[in-house]
Amino acid sequence: MNGARQPIGVFDSGIGGLTVVKALIEDLPQESIVYFGDTARVPYGTKSKSTIVRFSLENVEFLLRFGVKCIVIACNTSSSWALPTLRKYFKVPIVGVIRPGALAAVRQTRTKRVGVIGTTATIHSRAYETAIHRLDPTVKVFSQGCPLFVPLVEEGRLNGTISLQVAGEYLRPLMRQRIDTLILGCTHYPLLAPTIRRVLGPKVTLVDSARQTASEVRGVLLGTDTLSDRRARPRHRFFVTDEPGHFNRIGHQFLGQLIGSVERVNSH
Numbered sequence: 699m700n701g702a703r704q705p706i707g708v709f710d711s712g713i714g715g716l717t718v719v720k721a722l723i724e725d726l727p728q729e730s731i732v733y734f735g736d737t738a739r740v741p742y743g744t745k746s747k748s749t750i751v752r753f754s755l756e757n758v759e760f761l762l763r764f765g766v767k768c769i770v771i772a773c774n775t776s777s778s779w780a781l782p783t784l785r786k787y788f789k790v791p792i793v794g795v796i797r798p799g800a801l802a803a804v805r806q807t808r809t810k811r812v813g814v815i816g817t818t819a820t821i822h823s824r825a826y827e828t829a830i831h832r833l834d835p836t837v838k839v840f841s842q843g844c845p846l847f848v849p850l851v852e853e854g855r856l857n858g859t860i861s862l863q864v865a866g867e868y869l870r871p872l873m874r875q876r877i878d879t880l881i882l883g884c885t886h887y888p889l890l891a892p893t894i895r896r897v898l899g900p901k902v903t904l905v906d907s908a909r910q911t912a913s914e915v916r917g918v919l920l921g922t923d924t925l926s927d928r929r930a931r932p933r934h935r936f937f938v939t940d941e942p943g944h945f946n947r948i949g950h951q952f953l954g955q956l957i958g959s960v961e962r963v964n965s966h
């Protein structure tokens with residue numbers, strides 16, 4: 699079943715994972731993608747580990763119905779808490795976004811002072827800190843949960859006074875730590891990059907895991923000899939667990955292009 703013609707499966711708690719799909723499409727344009735957004739149960743970032751792991755197991759089971767050759771956990775919160783369990787339960791190669799983001803940050807930092815922002819659950823898991831220290835134990839990591847960022851993005855408040863004020867509150871403690879690199883450890887945060895940049899100034903490097911994740915996926919496909927070399931146009935499918943209106947309306951902001959049809963399903 700696992701051949702070059704099979705699609706890549708991607709799941710997220712909702713819409714934000716489309717930022718990872720965007721990077722995958724740019725990097726691996728010949729690959730078909732099946733996307734699953736658990737919009738009925740979003741957000742994951744405020745939930746407990748056991749709930750996040752349970753939802754993530756169900757999401758993988760859904761994607762396996764499509765014979766996917768590899769699964770990408772686009773959601774930072776799921777990657778933080780569920781990746782080891784998913785790898786234990788399933789044979790299909792599974793890529794999370796934490797290690798790629800950590801790797802990009804370790805490569806970028808010059809002063810070895812790295813900030814991480816994410817949902818409450820992601821920060822609580824210390825997954826980025828662990829991944830960074832595996833790569834370089836001398837890097838100092840400063841973490842900050844930013845729970846208001848996801849609703850701001852979902853409401854389209856990407857810039858303007860409210861976003862700027864909230865970003866200022868969250869980021870000031872990290873500025874005091876003189877970080878030179880900041881990991882945007884949540885699917886939604888790349889959309890707030892201009893506001894984050896306004897607060898931090900031009901000198902701090904912003905790291906978005908999506909691009910590095912796409913390159914890790916390429917490595918996995920090469921390693922399993924399942925990289926698609928077909929000239930045929932790839933087919934992307936999008937599934938959500940709630941009414942798809944919101945996903946359709948704002949999805950293009952995350953994906954950078956219009957989404958075709960979105961199908962509503964039950965994952966469990």
Ligand code: DGL
Nearest residue numbers: 711741742743774775885
């Ligand atoms: N996708 C989640 C993440 O990257 C953000 C939204 C949520 O809290 O579910 O952590």
